[in-house]
Amino acid sequence: MAVFGAALIGSYPRSEKVATIHRKLIKGVIGMEEFERLIGAETERLIGTFVKAGLDSFTDGMLRWDDIFNPLIRFVDGVEVNGLVRFYDNNFFFRAPVVKSDPSLKDSEPITAWCRKGVEVLEKLGVKGQVTLKQPLPGPATIASASIAEGEDVEDLIDKWWSGVLEPLTKDLIKGGCVPEFHEPEIVWDLSRRDLWVKAVELVASVNEGWYVTYFRPADPVVDMLARLGEGFVVAVDVVSGTDAGKMVSAGVKRLALGAVDARNTKMERCRALVSLAKRVAEDGAEEVFVANNTLLDFLPEPVARKKVRFLGRVKRRLVRESGV
């Protein structure tokens, strides 16, 4: 019988309080040290609410992040930060990396330390070992496609971002007790470059551990690639956008996160519908089934995101109850 879980992928919206902390930093009212102290406290509180909601696998909410690229790209040599670019078809914009020379992760990157702080919170709450803390990172295909780089092709950029930045960072994160969560919307968004994505998936697969997340479009056309990630990976797919979860399982994905809670609509989902879907996927042969949000919760107002997180926990409890696991 499959194991059921509830998961949060990606970011959580900034509360009024978190927004104020950022505003103070931008205006220079507080410095980096004070910012880190305040955001650290808010992150700790947020992780507490995830645990309380009953989530088994979650991120720290990415309260320090503007988007999946920033501030990561500020800690990379060879890269400058450019103007705003639309994030796929959302009314949401990110600052794009401009690749001037081969990107390489700076030793001063704070992301590993943030992950360690998150793990300390788990210890404090007494849930270390029972839950998984993930660190979202852009996948190599997604960051390569988002890069502005004159005269560089995407294929080379995939390699360079991987070997210079993502691979070393991933290894440090795993050492620090965090699980990498790769965000790769690009591989389902632009199917015309499928051949390139095959390679990008292989690079990620080489770390043998993590979450691999696609969203905004169905993952069905890339199911063969996702199946190749291996058992070390949980594959998260956007069910709201129409991914056929059964197809994932029959293609060989054993650990699946069902992005069935819509992070792009305030409407609440029906518990019954999610429970049946998760059970069906388990019956199809999945070994581990998570109910999850389909994409970054940052697209929602915070009060609605809070409700959806609690809802995920409720779905999981019902699954556990009804399946007797």
Added chain:
Amino acid sequence: MVWRSVELPVLPTTVIGSYPRPKWLREFIAGYRERRYKEEQMREAFDDAVIAVLNDHREAGVDIPSDGEMRRDEMVEYFAERIDGFKFYGPVRVWGNNYFRKPAVVSKLRYKGPMVVDEFLFTRRVTYSEVVKVTITGPYTIADWSFNEYYPSKEDLAFEIARIINREIKALEEAGAIYVQVDEPALTTHPEEIEWAIEAVNEAVKGVNIKVGLHVCYSDYGILRPYYDRLNVSQFALEFANRGFRDLEVLKGLNKELGFGVVDVHSRRVESPEEVAAAIRKVMQYVPPECLFINPDCGLKLLPRRIARQKLRVMVEGTKIVREELKRKGLERVELRKELTCP
């Protein structure tokens, strides 16, 4: 109301809509939110701000001004607050630490009554010009920038909003407005929806007997190009300064009036009149002068007011250079047109 014809100098100059709120107004609004002022005092402050904006437009020499959208915090919020069926759960982030109060549609949308007619009536009362432009956010953009909890599809939602906007435009027409601009910055952002998005805009302007412009900005105009004929508006107001006046090729085959964006609203560098004139000469290779309006790329609200004022002045001065050249060819005046095609 009946349509009346208005004579304008060739290459009429206008604005897209929004203009920086004066600093004192921003402070007053903050005070109003802290309940330090009464509603009536707030309204008076808005009125005074509109007068100040019109004065800036007049001094710059803009032929067709607007009220600078002084009363509107945001282009979708403002309308969602005035239509029944919307709910606000809280802000969502758009980028960095910048937020937008994205509305959610939670029940059937209903027109509660005029939303911007009072704005228009006040502007007309205090303006120096014969014509003012009234802007209204288009149905597709409102639908795209809202959460849809109620309608079976985004398309159903957009058409419902279109019917509401249509009533508003007709109310404006009734009140004597002769120039309305529908703002649709989101129009091309989901190319797979463009077919019905175009029809939603048409639904919003159905049966309207005044001049209607359509403003689309920071978009891939190539996506819009196949639909020039199908859009039942008389003018497209498009942004070109931001793209360095490249992509003018997309204007080939345009059979409507063009509102040509000549100053960049995202840059604080003030253009020179010569740059503006050169851009107008360049666009005249694609659009005849009698079918050209001159405007900034987009609303000016994000600029410091001082820069916004300078940009408008430069826009008018640059236009005047080209007007002199056209005068020698005997072209001095044009008429405000509501026809769907030009020439």
